[in-house]
Amino acid sequence: MSYEHLNSFERKAIYYRHNSGESYRSIGRLLNRHHTTIMREVKRNKPPYYTYFDESAEDLAVERKKKPRHAKKFSNKTLYQHVVHKLQEGWSPDAIAGRLKKNHPNDKGKCVSHETIYQWVIKDYQVGGELYKALPKRHKKRKKQRKYGDLRGKIKNRVSIHERPDIVEKRSRIGDWEGDLVEGKKGSGYIVTHVD
Structure with a gap:
């Protein structure tokens, strides 16, 4: 079953029930969600020193969706520098991503997908960088994949x-x-x- 993000109705229910002292398990049963989903939602979107509030939680969730995943990984400078180093050694994005996954199977913070690496190369090119020259085929822009x-x-x-x-x-x-x-x-x- 594919995961679906919580919606505003569910956040409203969490707000009322969590703040009235209901358990995560009870709220999860009501919304047909796992109790850890409810717990993560509250911990992630509860402001410090205040109670969980559904409207501010919704705003935070919308802001997070706007930020692409490759940008989040980009902030990990050690990972980014490792990827750049491997590209300059002639490794392909697929090979880099595969090796990271093999070396760090249980640490997502040290892994990155080949698609994310391509997004970094494109981002670098857009600001005048020449990282694309390290790619095996040296495309400034990727061709759209045909499905x-x-x-x-x-x-x-x-x-x-x-x-x-x-x-x-x-x-x-x-x-x-x-x-x-x-x-x-x-x-x-x-x-x-x-x-x-």
Whole structure:
């Protein structure tokens, strides 16, 4: 099940129930959330020396969403300098991210994704830096990745299987072909099937 952020209605319920002394577990059951989610919400958004307040918690959550994840990692200067050093040694962002994950499997503060590294390179370029020159292919900007879903329905002059003649369903003649192409894991090859 994918995680969904708390909404303003849930924060309002937490405000009333937490401040009336209700437990995190009880609030979690009411909202169909894990009790640690409620506890983190209160600890993260409760101002010092004051009680939890839903409106200020909502404002803080909105501000956090505006700040991209790569910017949060960027503030970790040791991690950033390590990444820059590895780029200058000729490592690719994928290799750097993979090695960090392997060396620090349980410490997210010492790990970074390849996407974040690319965002750092782009950010550096935007302020006049030349970190992009350390990339293996040296692109100032990344090409937009094409997703496989974007390729569907792009065959020129194709005819949908739903528009084929009724006689094809009878399978009484030769020459009515159906074809399919499946790509395996990158670099492993393709499988083509043709059925008459």
